Amino acid sequence: MGDSKKSTRRSFINALIGGGLIGWMGTLFYPVLTFLKPPKEAEATVNSVKAGAIADFPVGSGQIIKYGRTPVLLVHSEDGSFKAFSATCTHLDCIVQYKPELKHIWCACHNGQYDMQGRNISGPPPRPLTPYKVNIVDDQVIVSKDQAVA
Amino acid sequence: MLNNVAKKTFSWVDERFSLSPLIQFMQHKKVPVHRHMIWYYMGGVTLFLFMVQVATGILLLFYYQPGISTSHESIRFIMGNVKFGWLFRSIHNWSANLMLFFAFLHMFSAFFLRAYKKPREMTWLTGCLLLLFGMALGFSGYLLPWDELAFFATKVGTDIAGAVPLIGEPLKELLRGGTGVTGATLTRFYAFHVALFPAIFSSVLILHLAFIQRQGMHAPSYFEKLPLSQRREIPFFPDFILRDTLLWLIILNVLLYLAVFWPVEVGLKADPFTPAPAGIRPEWYFMFMFQTLKYIPGNIWFMEGEVVGVISFGLLALAWLLVPFWELKARPNWRWRPMNVIGVVVVAYIVIMTILGYSV
Amino acid sequence: MKKADTLCALFVVLSLGIGIMSPVQAQDRPAPSVASDTSGTVAPELPTNDECINCHLDVEEVPPDFLKYDVHMKEGLSCVGCHGGDATQDDEDLAKAPETGFIGVPSKADIPKLCGTCHSDPTFMHKYQPRIHTDQEAQYYTSKHGEQIVKGDTMVANCVSCHTAHGVLPASDARSSVYALNVPKTCANCHGDPDHMKGYGLKTTQYDQFAKSVHGVDLLENEDTGAPACNDCHGNHGALPPEVSDIQYICGTCHVNNMDLLTAGKKDWSEDEVDAHTCTECHGEHDIAAPNDDRVGVNDAAVCMDCHDEDEDAFFVAQAIHNDLTGLVAAYDSAQVKQQEVVRIGMDDVDIDYVLKDAHQKLIEARTQVHSFDSLKVEKKTLAGLKLAREAYVLSIDQIDEHGKRREGFGVATLFITLLTIGLFLKLRDMARQKNS
Numbered sequence: 040m041g042d043s044k045k046s047t048r049r050s051f052i053n054a055l056i057g058g059g060l061i062g063w064m065g066t067l068f069y070p071v072l073t074f075l076k077p078p079k080e081a082e083a084t085v086n087s088v089k090a091g092a093i094a095d096f097p098v099g100s101g102q103i104i105k106y107g108r109t110p111v112l113l114v115h116s117e118d119g120s121f122k123a124f125s126a127t128c129t130h131l132d133c134i135v136q137y138k139p140e141l142k143h144i145w146c147a148c149h150n151g152q153y154d155m156q157g158r159n160i161s162g163p164p165p166r167p168l169t170p171y172k173v174n175i176v177d178d179q180v181i182v183s184k185d186q187a188v189a
Numbered sequence: 190m191l192n193n194v195a196k197k198t199f200s201w202v203d204e205r206f207s208l209s210p211l212i213q214f215m216q217h218k219k220v221p222v223h224r225h226m227i228w229y230y231m232g233g234v235t236l237f238l239f240m241v242q243v244a245t246g247i248l249l250l251f252y253y254q255p256g257i258s259t260s261h262e263s264i265r266f267i268m269g270n271v272k273f274g275w276l277f278r279s280i281h282n283w284s285a286n287l288m289l290f291f292a293f294l295h296m297f298s299a300f301f302l303r304a305y306k307k308p309r310e311m312t313w314l315t316g317c318l319l320l321l322f323g324m325a326l327g328f329s330g331y332l333l334p335w336d337e338l339a340f341f342a343t344k345v346g347t348d349i350a351g352a353v354p355l356i357g358e359p360l361k362e363l364l365r366g367g368t369g370v371t372g373a374t375l376t377r378f379y380a381f382h383v384a385l386f387p388a389i390f391s392s393v394l395i396l397h398l399a400f401i402q403r404q405g406m407h408a409p410s411y412f413e414k415l416p417l418s419q420r421r422e423i424p425f426f427p428d429f430i431l432r433d434t435l436l437w438l439i440i441l442n443v444l445l446y447l448a449v450f451w452p453v454e455v456g457l458k459a460d461p462f463t464p465a466p467a468g469i470r471p472e473w474y475f476m477f478m479f480q481t482l483k484y485i486p487g488n489i490w491f492m493e494g495e496v497v498g499v500i501s502f503g504l505l506a507l508a509w510l511l512v513p514f515w516e517l518k519a520r521p522n523w524r525w526r527p528m529n530v531i532g533v534v535v536v537a538y539i540v541i542m543t544i545l546g547y548s549v
Numbered sequence: 550m551k552k553a554d555t556l557c558a559l560f561v562v563l564s565l566g567i568g569i570m571s572p573v574q575a576q577d578r579p580a581p582s583v584a585s586d587t588s589g590t591v592a593p594e595l596p597t598n599d600e601c602i603n604c605h606l607d608v609e610e611v612p613p614d615f616l617k618y619d620v621h622m623k624e625g626l627s628c629v630g631c632h633g634g635d636a637t638q639d640d641e642d643l644a645k646a647p648e649t650g651f652i653g654v655p656s657k658a659d660i661p662k663l664c665g666t667c668h669s670d671p672t673f674m675h676k677y678q679p680r681i682h683t684d685q686e687a688q689y690y691t692s693k694h695g696e697q698i699v700k701g702d703t704m705v706a707n708c709v710s711c712h713t714a715h716g717v718l719p720a721s722d723a724r725s726s727v728y729a730l731n732v733p734k735t736c737a738n739c740h741g742d743p744d745h746m747k748g749y750g751l752k753t754t755q756y757d758q759f760a761k762s763v764h765g766v767d768l769l770e771n772e773d774t775g776a777p778a779c780n781d782c783h784g785n786h787g788a789l790p791p792e793v794s795d796i797q798y799i800c801g802t803c804h805v806n807n808m809d810l811l812t813a814g815k816k817d818w819s820e821d822e823v824d825a826h827t828c829t830e831c832h833g834e835h836d837i838a839a840p841n842d843d844r845v846g847v848n849d850a851a852v853c854m855d856c857h858d859e860d861e862d863a864f865f866v867a868q869a870i871h872n873d874l875t876g877l878v879a880a881y882d883s884a885q886v887k888q889q890e891v892v893r894i895g896m897d898d899v900d901i902d903y904v905l906k907d908a909h910q911k912l913i914e915a916r917t918q919v920h921s922f923d924s925l926k927v928e929k930k931t932l933a934g935l936k937l938a939r940e941a942y943v944l945s946i947d948q949i950d951e952h953g954k955r956r957e958g959f960g961v962a963t964l965f966i967t968l969l970t971i972g973l974f975l976k977l978r979d980m981a982r983q984k985n986s
Contacts, residue, residue: 048979049979052975052976052979053976054970055968055969055971055972055975056969056972056973056976058968059965059966059968059969059970059971059972060969062964062965062968062969063965063966063969065964065965066958066961066962066965070273070276070277071248071273072252072270072272073272074248074271074272074273074274074276075248075251076272078270078271078272079270080266080270081557105903108899108900108902108903130773130775133910133913134910147805147917148913149775149801149803150802150805151775160908161777162803163773163774163775163776163803164775165773165774165775184354185674223583265897268897269896269897269899270897275955276955419864427980428977428980431973431977431980432977434973435970435973435974435977438966438969438970438973439966439970441966442962442963442966442967445959445962445963445966446959446963449956449958449959450956452895454895
């Protein structure tokens with residue numbers, strides 16, 4: 040085998056190793072770097088959710104917001120205060136709503152009623168709604184888990 | 190051009206740290222070439238898989254949050270929300286299993302090739318310790334996702350640890366961080382898994398590798414008996430290293446295949462108040478012991494069956510650890526070497542018990 | 550000397566070890582428990598100086614429904630309170646002398662009046678329970694049972710038929726015969742007995758029908774006290790079957806939206822038309838089954854065609870409603886099937902689940918809108934539901950695609966690893982050849 044053939048073969052092998060190595064490093068570093076970049080939802084368990092600006096929640100109305108994976112009812116009461124509760128009715132899991140004319144929370148499925156402390160006051164629901172904490176920071180409404188409740 | 194840069198860098202470092210003697214030593218190190226040579230690679234693969242574990246483990250540390258209300262959720266988060274989180278977690282899980290498999294292979298090949306003989310007794314001892322701590326790493330890591338199966342497996346496993354006579358109960362409490370398996374256990378196992386055991390493992394590993402480097406690779410006795418001129422050898426650097434790398438690349442590909450096509454599931458979150466689900470079992474590397482315990486009757490003489498089992502395994506493990514010191518020599522009129530018989534019996538027992546554990 | 554040293558050292562280490570370990574073990578010992586009354590109430594004891602009770606217990610002539618913790622007994626109203634007599638006399642003749650006011654076993658027709666002597670007196674009752682109702686007797690006489698009893702019918706229910714005579718418990722007590730879960734059985738004691746009900750022209754299948762109905766299953770099997778028992782629709786003491794025109798108000802106490810839609814949509818209907826569309830016409834009375842989309846439409850199973858003809862507007866409305874509902878159900882089902890595939894291949898389905906829950910909510914709302922008998926209202930809801938079902942479907946497809954991308958990525962990585970492997974292998978062979986040459 041001639042020297043020139045040997046050297047071309049050698050350089051081919053080196054190129055193969057070099058190219059393979061670079062490609063392989065790419066398939067190694069790309070996943071590692073994208074892994075380290077924080078995802079949109081920065082934390083595993085949701086400890087607080089930015090619901091929106093105060094202006095997004097008119098007085099005397101309630102809205103369902105997505106708290107991690109659970110629906111939460113956020114109510115802007117007539118007296119200006121914000122209240123938040125788990126939106127899943129404790130009877131048969133329908134989604135509750137705020138009724139401005141009753142000034143408390145109502146479940147359309149079987150007429151269950153809850154007061155503004157989340158207590159079940161009428162109808163089939165057997166347990167109160169879990170309350171959530173609401174804080175206003177810079178005109179933004181922040182909903183978080185009520186740590187006082189287990 | 191790259192060559193020039195490399196040469197310049199090397200001489201810069203060499204001027205300051207005098208690497209040349211080290212390089213010369215490494216270049217002179219030879220690896221025996223013989224028909225049992227393939228087993229030389231098993232240790233390297235185990236080492237490679239340990240490095241993969243450390244790397245993927247460190248990556249997982251960026252997102253894992255220990256705690257009964259965050260462990261399971263952060264694993265779910267890693268699997269679902271973090272880019273390639275599923276990949277690194279699955280690799281970490283599969284690599285753990287493969288590492289222990291190759292560790293067993295490596296240990297049994299060293300056993301059958303009788304590499305534990307003088308002067309390599311300490312290499313064997315440190316190796317056995319590495320296997321023990323490898324299994325401890327596996328056991329502690331298994332609990333960290335805080336899923337149902339892991340919770341009950343830990344409960345059963347620590348219960349068995351409690352069967353050790355005299356120190357069993359305090360040992361169980363020490364492991365669990367309390368009387369039951371709770372958040373305290375999780376925190377404790379986290380400390381074991383990411384700090385204590387890796388530190389001990391790495392230290393013993395350095396010793397193990399240092400011993401091998403100092404003493405050279407063991408070769409079978411027929412090779413040692415050959416005259417020097419007839420012994421085929423290849424240099425450790427770069428030949429053996431390149432072959433190692435080749436094998437490591439293939440193993441890496443196998444790992445990737447397993448991680449992509451058989452990703453690890455998230456499972457149900459542990460709930461201490463639900464009864465144990467059907468089919469709790471330990472990881473496969475504990476299965477043979479677990480299955481053995483199942484066959485031991487409830488009471489033997491005045492002792493509880495479980496205690497007898499634990500003591501027996503303890504004694505057998507001790508015997509195995511001390512093999513270099515009590516090795517039974519072969520007699521000329523015996524058909525088989527006694528150590529080979531022992532080895533085959535042990536391997537067969539482990540394999541059969543493991544299979545039974547999964548089929549019954 | 551050395552041996553003794555070693556032994557001493559061993560002894561010290563062992564004792565240290567045991568010494569350290571024992572407090573750990575001591576913590577395991579349970580603290581001595583304080584004897585506690587877990588019942589929360591004092592066990593009822595019968596009064597010891599009541600000769601009626603003492604004598605009847607002695608001769609073992611105790612009424613079968615007698616309970617120690619009967620609510621009257623607990624308040625101190627013993628036998629004498631209803632039957633009269635003198636509880637201080639242990640001699641039977643003296644105890645039951647006419648002067649004592651002893652009446653023996655009251656006649657069935659007299660029972661409501663007897664109970665009413667206390668229970669219709671607010672001043673008296675509010676001493677025991679300030680908020681208790683005192684109109685039961687008056688209500689009773691408006692009921693069918695009350696009407697019959699004044700005519701001399703002794704087969705109808707009186708107070709003790711439901712409440713028992715000697716084992717009266719508050720309705721909130723789970724052991725009471727009038728506790729929500731026990732009410733259907735209590736009513737069925739008479740209303741389910743064909744021999745007892747002979748001659749009244751009433752069916753006796755209500756309990757069986759109810760037990761199979763969606764309310765019955767919820768109440769009796771799931772033990773949901775939010776579900777209606779007999780008295781929730783028929784009333785307690787003024788028990789009457791609700792009139793057809795009043796039914797929606799009864800059902801509407803829980804099913805508010807359905808009632809609102811029914812009443813709102815029928816302002817310009819004739820009385821007969823209204824009567825033909827009340828709740829029980831389509832859903833039944835005691836055998837109310839879980840709603841089924843096939844019951845509205847133009848097929849055989851649909852109730853609409855029981856009255857309507859094919860050339861009426863109603864035909865097209867029913868058809869449209871049915872198609873809208875089944876269309877959404879089909880979209881929801883196929884989105885669910887895709888979700889199952891996502892779960893099967895091991896991908897994350899939590900966000901898909903959230904959207905599907907919303908879609909299901911829209912389905913429930915659409916089915917409620919059926920009660921407006923307006924297909925456009927139903928369509929509004931089903932369109933919103935279809936949008937959500939499609940969103941969930943797309944999310945599932947995304948997950949499945951991601952799953953596929955992983956395999957492609959694996960292929961790329963394998964390619965580079967293979968190239969590198971081949972390169973290394975060739976390099977090794979080359980190096981070996983070099984050595985040989």
